[in-house]
Amino acid sequence: MRICMIGSGYVGLVTGACLAEMGNDVVCVDENADKISMLNRGEIPIYEPGLKEIVNRNASEGRLRFTTDLEEAVGKSLLCFICVGTPQDKDGSADLSAVLEVARRLGDIMDGYRIVVDKSTVPVGTGEMVRATIRKRLEERGLGHVEFDVVSNPEFLKEGNAVQDFMRPDRVVIGTDNVRTAEILKELYSPFVRTTNNPILVMDIRSAELTKYASNCFLAAKVTFMNELAILCDRLGANIDLVREGMGTDERIGPRFLLAGPGFGGSCFPKDVQALIATARSNNHTLEICEATWRANQRQKRYVADKVISCFAGEDLSKVTAAVWGLTFKPKTDDVRESPAIDIINYLLEHGITVKAYDPQGMPNARALFGDRITYAQDAYTALAQADCLIIITEWNQFKSPDIQRMKSLMKRPIVVDARNILQPNEMRAEGFAYHGIGRL
Numbered sequence: 001m002r003i004c005m006i007g008s009g010y011v012g013l014v015t016g017a018c019l020a021e022m023g024n025d026v027v028c029v030d031e032n033a034d035k036i037s038m039l040n041r042g043e044i045p046i047y048e049p050g051l052k053e054i055v056n057r058n059a060s061e062g063r064l065r066f067t068t069d070l071e072e073a074v075g076k077s078l079l080c081f082i083c084v085g086t087p088q089d090k091d092g093s094a095d096l097s098a099v100l101e102v103a104r105r106l107g108d109i110m111d112g113y114r115i116v117v118d119k120s121t122v123p124v125g126t127g128e129m130v131r132a133t134i135r136k137r138l139e140e141r142g143l144g145h146v147e148f149d150v151v152s153n154p155e156f157l158k159e160g161n162a163v164q165d166f167m168r169p170d171r172v173v174i175g176t177d178n179v180r181t182a183e184i185l186k187e188l189y190s191p192f193v194r195t196t197n198n199p200i201l202v203m204d205i206r207s208a209e210l211t212k213y214a215s216n217c218f219l220a221a222k223v224t225f226m227n228e229l230a231i232l233c234d235r236l237g238a239n240i241d242l243v244r245e246g247m248g249t250d251e252r253i254g255p256r257f258l259l260a261g262p263g264f265g266g267s268c269f270p271k272d273v274q275a276l277i278a279t280a281r282s283n284n285h286t287l288e289i290c291e292a293t294w295r296a297n298q299r300q301k302r303y304v305a306d307k308v309i310s311c312f313a314g315e316d317l318s319k320v321t322a323a324v325w326g327l328t329f330k331p332k333t334d335d336v337r338e339s340p341a342i343d344i345i346n347y348l349l350e351h352g353i354t355v356k357a358y359d360p361q362g363m364p365n366a367r368a369l370f371g372d373r374i375t376y377a378q379d380a381y382t383a384l385a386q387a388d389c390l391i392i393i394t395e396w397n398q399f400k401s402p403d404i405q406r407m408k409s410l411m412k413r414p415i416v417v418d419a420r421n422i423l424q425p426n427e428m429r430a431e432g433f434a435y436h437g438i439g440r441l
């Protein structure tokens with residue numbers, strides 16, 4: 001099939017490359033000319049395992065192209081995917097300006113049947129707005145007779161595992177009111193579920209739009225429940241790891257998404273929780289669990305920062321240097337959007353603590369945020385030199401089995417706040433470290 005992806009970020013680029021991998025003819029469009037130039041040079045603007053190989057292979061075999069020219073891309077495509085950002089607006093709701101701008105441009109360009117597939121995460125009712133926006137422009141151009149369909153096809157990939165997730169989705173959700181369009185989308189996705197037999201779920205557009213928010217908010221609540229419980233474990237002298245095992249072996253609960261940590265972040269969970277809260281409020285409803293999830297998550301980041309500060313009770317904090325391992329919101333990505341590291345570091349800086357950070361992939365994006373308010377180390381051990389404590393915020397594999405003696409020899413004081421519970425408390429204490437996990441003895 002001939003396809004264009006409008007927006008070539010984390011979702012658009014991965015989707016475009018994976019659809020090309022199955023033999024489709026894909027053009028990725030972006031308004032960011034630098035991004036497109038990079039892609040045309042064979043460089044990948046983001047860090048995502050396996051993406052470079054699949055992009056370059058499909059580009060060199062002629063199935064994947066990159067352009068800033070929307071008109072040319074739409075001209076040849078049956079399917080036009082919208083993959084632009086939907087960031088949080090001032091009132092918490094999703095900012096749809098990029099999505100609706102794309103819809104207007106499509107209405108300016110289209111001259112025959114197209115299927116417009118919304119893959120951006122958008123609130124219920126956006127499909128209808130996209131349809132009305134395109135229709136209005138077509139009518140203004142005297143092309144009111146041109147037919148088109150709008151489909152909601154939310155994306156569930158996880159950064160850090162995006163290619164794998166797209167190639168073997170747990171399910172594909174297709175929201176449409178047109179049976180023929182549903183069949184075309186099913187055909188497009190059938191190679192991705194052939195070996196797993198995972199379902200392609202066809203539903204109405206509104207339910208599809210809501211499914212994405214429901215999934216992200218449920219996961220955010222699940223992880224937040226464990227984070228809250230971890231604080232209680234600290235108070236009670238219980239161990240969250242053991243509690244997790246005891247809970248997670250119950251089939252009704254399941255073992256995943258139960259790891260306590262510094263709070264959720266990323267480009268999706270925070271804005272999606274806020275957006276669903278806003279949707280509910282504007283429909284005269286309160287989602288109590290989502291509202292509590294948001295508050296508890298804010299508290300969690302503060303809890304980690306306070307744990308650090310309490311290690312230096314009574315001291316002049318302006319003389320304290322904290323090493324930070326991990327700036328991205330999760331491992332295997334360069335994405336620092338809404339990372340808990342941001343709030344934690346800002347809180348420490350407000351208290352006068354000096355921060356020296358290291359992250360395997362997130363440093364350029366972190367530098368754009370923090371500038372010279374923190375310093376950036378070349379590697380994990382350099383960050384520890386003369387540090388009064390270490391805070392582990394992201395669970396990169398390389399932080400999981402460090403050389404403890406080397407750590408101790410580099411640090412001014414052997415104090416570790418392990419906000420991901422990745423080190424062994426007994427081992428650390430045996431080496432003379434003051435070790436503080438989250439909800440662990």
Ligand SMILES: NC(=O)c1ccc[n+]([C@@H]2O[C@H](COP(=O)([O-])OP(=O)(O)OC[C@H]3O[C@@H](n4cnc5c(N)ncnc54)[C@H](O)[C@@H]3O)[C@@H](O)[C@H]2O)c1
Pocket residue numbers: 006007008009010011012029030031032035083084085086098101102119120121122155156157158159267268
């Ligand atoms: N990142 C994820 O893990 C993830 C997962 C599932 C769903 N989503 C959703 O997918 C959407 C995109 O997220 P993302 O992380 O890929 O965002 P992103 O910021 O990485 O990419 C968006 C891209 O769209 C481009 N763009 C904006 N306006 C444009 C226009 N008018 N024409 C052409 N290009 C334009 C931007 O330059 C940018 O490259 C969001 O709604 C997000 O919530 C993201």
